[in-house]
Amino acid sequence: MDERDRHKQGMSTRRSVLGDSHVDRAEKNRNDFNADFQD
Structure with missing residues (x-):
């Protein structure tokens, strides 16, 4: 299984x-601060 x-x-x-x-x-509300948590 790959990353995608x-x-x-x-x-x-x-x-x-x-x-x-x-x-x-x-x-939709993703920003630099919370981007790592959204991935």
């Missing part, structure tokens, strides 16, 4: 746990 596959799987898990609206909002 792990990221895709992680985002799928994140969306199933937190919900699409939360993840979309977090991605």
